[in-house]
Amino acid sequence: MAKAYVYHAQDLFDFMVNFFVKLGVPNDRAVIVAEILQSADLRGVSSHGIIRLQTYYGSRLQKGLINPLADNEILRESPASIAIDGRNGLGQVAGKDAMLRCIEKAKTSGVAMVTVCNSNHYGIAGYYAMMALDHDMIGISFTNAQPLVAPTFGRNRLLGTNPIAVAAPAFAERPFVLDMATSIVPIGKVTVFDKSGEQLPEGWAVDARGDSTTNPQSVLNGGALFPLGGPELLRGYKGYGLALWVDIFSGVLSGAAFGKNVANPAKLANANVGHFFAAMRLDAFRDPDEFKKDLDELFTQLKTAEKADGQERIFIHGEKEFELTEKYQKEGIPLLEEVVKSLMSAGETVGVPFELVSLGEKEIDPAHAGN
Amino acid sequence: MAKAYVYHAQDLFDFMVNFFVKLGVPNDRAVIVAEILQSADLRGVSSHGIIRLQTYYGSRLQKGLINPLADNEILRESPASIAIDGRNGLGQVAGKDAMLRCIEKAKTSGVAMVTVCNSNHYGIAGYYAMMALDHDMIGISFTNAQPLVAPTFGRNRLLGTNPIAVAAPAFAERPFVLDMATSIVPIGKVTVFDKSGEQLPEGWAVDARGDSTTNPQSVLNGGALFPLGGPELLRGYKGYGLALWVDIFSGVLSGAAFGKNVANPAKLANANVGHFFAAMRLDAFRDPDEFKKDLDELFTQLKTAEKADGQERIFIHGEKEFELTEKYQKEGIPLLEEVVKSLMSAGETVGVPFELVSLGEKEIDPAHAGN
Numbered sequence: 001m002a003k004a005y006v007y008h009a010q011d012l013f014d015f016m017v018n019f020f021v022k023l024g025v026p027n028d029r030a031v032i033v034a035e036i037l038q039s040a041d042l043r044g045v046s047s048h049g050i051i052r053l054q055t056y057y058g059s060r061l062q063k064g065l066i067n068p069l070a071d072n073e074i075l076r077e078s079p080a081s082i083a084i085d086g087r088n089g090l091g092q093v094a095g096k097d098a099m100l101r102c103i104e105k106a107k108t109s110g111v112a113m114v115t116v117c118n119s120n121h122y123g124i125a126g127y128y129a130m131m132a133l134d135h136d137m138i139g140i141s142f143t144n145a146q147p148l149v150a151p152t153f154g155r156n157r158l159l160g161t162n163p164i165a166v167a168a169p170a171f172a173e174r175p176f177v178l179d180m181a182t183s184i185v186p187i188g189k190v191t192v193f194d195k196s197g198e199q200l201p202e203g204w205a206v207d208a209r210g211d212s213t214t215n216p217q218s219v220l221n222g223g224a225l226f227p228l229g230g231p232e233l234l235r236g237y238k239g240y241g242l243a244l245w246v247d248i249f250s251g252v253l254s255g256a257a258f259g260k261n262v263a264n265p266a267k268l269a270n271a272n273v274g275h276f277f278a279a280m281r282l283d284a285f286r287d288p289d290e291f292k293k294d295l296d297e298l299f300t301q302l303k304t305a306e307k308a309d310g311q312e313r314i315f316i317h318g319e320k321e322f323e324l325t326e327k328y329q330k331e332g333i334p335l336l337e338e339v340v341k342s343l344m345s346a347g348e349t350v351g352v353p354f355e356l357v358s359l360g361e362k363e364i365d366p367a368h369a370g371n
Numbered sequence: 372m373a374k375a376y377v378y379h380a381q382d383l384f385d386f387m388v389n390f391f392v393k394l395g396v397p398n399d400r401a402v403i404v405a406e407i408l409q410s411a412d413l414r415g416v417s418s419h420g421i422i423r424l425q426t427y428y429g430s431r432l433q434k435g436l437i438n439p440l441a442d443n444e445i446l447r448e449s450p451a452s453i454a455i456d457g458r459n460g461l462g463q464v465a466g467k468d469a470m471l472r473c474i475e476k477a478k479t480s481g482v483a484m485v486t487v488c489n490s491n492h493y494g495i496a497g498y499y500a501m502m503a504l505d506h507d508m509i510g511i512s513f514t515n516a517q518p519l520v521a522p523t524f525g526r527n528r529l530l531g532t533n534p535i536a537v538a539a540p541a542f543a544e545r546p547f548v549l550d551m552a553t554s555i556v557p558i559g560k561v562t563v564f565d566k567s568g569e570q571l572p573e574g575w576a577v578d579a580r581g582d583s584t585t586n587p588q589s590v591l592n593g594g595a596l597f598p599l600g601g602p603e604l605l606r607g608y609k610g611y612g613l614a615l616w617v618d619i620f621s622g623v624l625s626g627a628a629f630g631k632n633v634a635n636p637a638k639l640a641n642a643n644v645g646h647f648f649a650a651m652r653l654d655a656f657r658d659p660d661e662f663k664k665d666l667d668e669l670f671t672q673l674k675t676a677e678k679a680d681g682q683e684r685i686f687i688h689g690e691k692e693f694e695l696t697e698k699y700q701k702e703g704i705p706l707l708e709e710v711v712k713s714l715m716s717a718g719e720t721v722g723v724p725f726e727l728v729s730l731g732e733k734e735i736d737p738a739h740a741g742n
């Protein structure tokens with residue numbers, strides 16, 4: 001267990017906006033980045049939230065490795081697609097603009113797809129997919145990322161944890177929001193186990209020789225993550241295939257970096273991350289209400305089905321995250337003590353002191369919470 | 372090990388065409404179905420090949436459960452999408468026509484998507500995705516199927532093994548062809564282990580109480596398959612999410628059956644299977660040759676990387692299947708003795724005797740070969 005402090009979401013949001021503005025990000029863009037980072041914290045995906053403020057964004061803005069003033073540039077356009085150059089701007093700014101354009105295109109063409117090259121880490125993929133929901137559309141987003149995953153029968157880090165996000169609106173039920181890394185776990189999870197001195201479950205990751213290991217140190221020092229599925233016997237090559245698919249759409253198709261060439265945010269180089277977006281008007285295929293009611297019925301089939309021994313609930317993807325968002329918006333967002341310290345240090349560096357009043361303390365189990 | 376007989380691909384193809392024609396399928400359509408079934412056998416996905424001739428197609432045609440004369444009907448159309456009613460025709464005929472229309476639409480709109488409801492089992496998803504390759508396009512196909520997979524924390528069969536297929540052309544290398552069920556293994560694999568008296572590897576499937584089991588009988592009698600990833604600890608809910616995604620696109624969006632309502636091909640009812648297709652022109656996003664050369668480079672990064680202990684090769688998705696196709700086209704396709712017997716019996720029922728001359732015999736290990 002580890003100590004955490006709870007803060008008002010709005011307070012954390014304001015701090016992030018001030019932080020980015022101080023670093024030369026125009027206010028309207030700072031709001032976009034803060035909103036997308038906070039959407040991760042609110043959904044319990046703390047690995048993609050405020051914890052990355054300095055390492056993924058602040059330090060890179062300070063070093064001139066991200067251009068906060070860059071505008072998306074259209075490279076190619078067809079009736080139902082756009083290829084965009086993010087011109088090394090903030091990933092969230094490039095990503096949100098790209099998905100908005102994708103939604104606009106889908107309005108006239110029924111469905112649309114947009115790629116972005118020359119971008120940076122854009123936060124959680126799910127945010128962009130969910131943008132489609134208010135328009136009676138299905139949304140999709142993929143992104144590639146720095147290499148952390150070994151291909152089946154390999155031992156080196158060659159592919160990112162390349163997430164897949166898909167969001168679809170239901171009628172009375174909450175939307176379907178799949179937002180999943182194509183590895184079993186993110187590398188941050190291994191770090192957390194390492195810090196707490198715990199062994200990893202068998203099947204999450206490999207050591208430097210490509211053998212499955214339960215030792216976090218063996219993973220962090222030259223090892224790699226398993227793709228979803230794990231070893232070959234359990235069909236880990238399918239997870240490897242999904243990661244490769246995401247890289248082909250986000251990296252190769254957009255003209256961004258791909259495979260082992262996507263830069264780690266800690267590296268002193270342009271990351272050249274690539275993203276992929278799609279939007280699909282429900283009424284291009286069916287009456288939207290009929291679609292939504294059938295989706296409700298599919299969810300009901302799943303949720304009311306018999307549970308496995310010892311289980312009480314079958315979840316729909318996104319359901320836990322919507323519940324957590326409501327809770328955190330009401331009760332505040334818990335941040336681990338070490339995260340608070342890193343925010344204090346980051347705030348000091350930038351000249352925006354982190355002086356928020358905590359709503360209280362709580363103990364959380366970082367190894368078994370969130371993503 | 373089990374005895375298999377080897378046959379010329381062309382001989383098997385001709386037998387299938389004659390079989391379907393005898394059952395009232397027009398010759399040009401019989402050719403389509405035979406071609407798609409054979410593409411599975413040639414790729415080593417024998418579970419979706421000639422083995423299904425009678426159970427999935429012949430018996431249903433005989434009983435009037437599939438209409439061999441049905442034409443696809445367009446329900447909705449936008450500049451980049453079509454919603455089709457397959458009118459209970461052959462899944463392969465409906466699917467091939469739908470993907471051809473999708474490719475035509477993408478020619479003018481850049482990208483396109485097509486759904487099909489009221490269809491039947493369409494064979495391997497990869498066939499349709501690969502149709503895009505000759506047009507300098509990326510192809511995608513999903514389909515739902517009869518329920519066999521339990522959701523995470525559930526115990527009942529609620530979702531199909533709902534496959535995802537994606538094909539993208541490379542330059543000097545062979546194309547990327549991901550064609551994967553979103554379960555760990557197909558149910559046919561469990562049947563094969565059962566017949567050979569072997570225990571299943573841990574983590575493939577659950578018994579009637581939703582507990583992981585290695586006993587094939589426990590899976591076949593009221594159990595279910597695990598989604599890709601397996602149990603919750605190994606993030607099986609991601610595989611469950613992928614299966615649900617495929618069902619939402621193939622079943623709910625198309626207006627077909629979904630979840631537990633997709634009929635087993637053995638059932639005396641319309642299956643109302645749904646499919647989803649997408650086609651994306653490479654040049655809507657990038658210079659096609661640049662895309663293909665970058666894809667070659669990504670493959671090279673993967674294939675030339677260091678191998679895990681004891682491994683000699685890292686594969687790209689589709690690579691093994693292309694090699695097998697070349698081999699089987701040259702040397703013939705091996706069919707298990709029991710499959711040959713079932714073809715003889717099916718041929719007798721229909722009045723098209725299976726009298727092919729075998730090229731020879733060989734021993735194969737059904738539990739550890741193919742899909």
